Amino acid sequence: MTTLPRRIAHLDMDAFYASVELLRYPQLRGLPVVIGGRSDHKPVMQTDGSLRFSRLRDYVGRGVVTTSTYEARALGVFSAMGMMKAAQLAPDAILLPADFEAYRHYSHLFKAAVASITPQIEDTGIDEIYIDLSLLPEDSLTLAKRIKQAVFVATGLTCSIAITPNKLLSKICSDLEKPDGITLLEMADIPRRIWPLPVRKISGIGPKTEKKLISLGIETIAELAQAKLGFLQTHFGRNYSIWLHEASRGIDQRPVITCSEPKSISRETTFERNLHPRIDRAALSEALTHLCKKIAQDLQRKGYVGRTIGIKLRFEDFRTVTRDTTLATYIADDISIRRAARECLRRVPIEKKLRLLGIRVSTLSSPHSLPQISDSTQGELPFELHEQN
Incomplete structure (x- = not known):
């Protein structure tokens, strides 16, 4: 019996929160838009029927950026950045509050669209999924285009998708052709497409590990792939060194988990x-x-x-x-x-x-x-604190 080659896709919605907001406010397309802050930053309807949007320069507080459009990212504004710092970089950017109810709605829509093509989906976040395409008859490019079209028809939003032999490579590659991109990669393509990338592109290598690798003279995935396993084990734990050694070579046997329970x-x-x-x-x-x-x-x-x-x-x-x-x-x-x-x-x-x-x-x-869920009590319960004597 012939074993079919693994084809694992990673689908990542493009600037998801910001893109949902642009569906609501299409007049902001092409402008730097930052999502975050308080609900009092909602657009205000003016007497002439137009909307007045808050500007990032008007923000005062210590909130963080939830996300930003690609135009704002070009100015150096990225998610998790402090809003005050972002205001220094892009003071004229439009500021909108996050609307997580809307984002969850569109998340459900795009995942349902993909599920209509195949149920082999691993839900990994509000704006991304893994898909096992191994058993589908179409070629990878046809499938990628078909999935992207289904998502767009269901949501009006674009996504980027990568199809490779495993989850690790697909996660890396879905970010290579953003926005609205398709990346197809085989194991033979790793030296040309993957090895020149910085080590931080491997999901699982965080800032601390990246800093330590750089201090050891390892900045690219190619340099990590060339490092001896014994050398890595002198600086990292045994299991983590083995993972680094395999990840740099694009080795990943993890399955797409279609049924997972939140902890x-x-x-x-x-x-x-x-x-x-x-x-x-x-x-x-x-x-x-x-x-x-x-x-x-x-x-x-x-x-x-x-x-x-x-x-x-x-x-x-x-x-x-x-x-x-x-x-x-x-x-x-x-x-x-x-x-x-x-x-x-x-x-x-x-x-x-x-x-x-x-x-x-x-x-x-x-x-x-469960046989029974406990009854709730009635009345407001205050925020009580432990007083020190």
């Missing part, structure tokens, strides 16, 4: 200013309530209940503290989540101002597999 569902918010535990109690309570409601909605939408509730606190000095509690029964409603989160808060001495609050629900299960 946790979380939400967090970074405050525009540091909040005092007593003076800003009302604002903290409101933030806690909002996060718990959002997580409850996430649980309902994804069809899960959870038993372990955790909190994450980041103080003004950037010290981060986490606490969690495991309940006797599974819950999914915001009031029960908030009650458990409050119990976790009581275990943390909060004496400094807070810059971030996060809530996480883990130990997830499907409610259909």
Whole structure:
């Protein structure tokens, strides 16, 4: 019996959040647009019927860029950059708040479009998926064009897709021809297409590893591929060295996992200013309530209940503290989540101002597999803090 060669695709939506916003505001096409900040940056309808958009130079706070259009990226503005720094680089860029409900909607649309062609999909994020195309009869270029067309018809958005023998190579290659690109690669193409790239292009090599590799004289994937395994093992752990050795040669046997269960569902918010535990109690309570409601909605939408509730606190000095509690029964409603989160808060001495609050629900299960879900209590639960004597 002949084994068919593996054909694994990685599909990545182009500047996804920004592209969704441009569907809503087509007059902004071709302009530098930055997504992030507060909801009060929404466009304002003027008396003449036109929209007035906020500019990045008007932003005051310490939020971070969620994403940006390619025009803004050309000015040096990228995701996870501080908004104030971005304002220095592109003060005239249009500023829009993130609308995650809309992004989730379009995420569902593009994944459903691909699923109509093949169900062999691994969902890895709101804007990207892996697809196993090994059993489909069409050639790779035809499939890539067919998938891209289906996504565009369903969403009006473009995507970039790479088809290679494995996930590692496809992840690298989907970024090579952005936006709206197609990349096809075989193992024989690795020396020409992959080896000249910097080592950070390999998913799994982070900033710290990249810095260490560069200090060892290894900057490109080719130089990593030429490094002796024994040399790598003197500087990295055995298993990680083996992975580096294989990844640089494009070796990756991981399957496309079509059924995966999330380990946790979380939400967090970074405050525009540091909040005092007593003076800003009302604002903290409101933030806690909002996060718990959002997580409850996430649980309902994804069809899960959870038993372990955790909190994450980041103080003004950037010290981060986490606490969690495991309940006797599974819950999914915001009031029960908030009650458990409050119990976790009581275990943390909060004496400094807070810059971030996060809530996480883990130990997830499907409610259909449980005999009963705990009843929720009624009433508002305040943001209570452990007072020091």
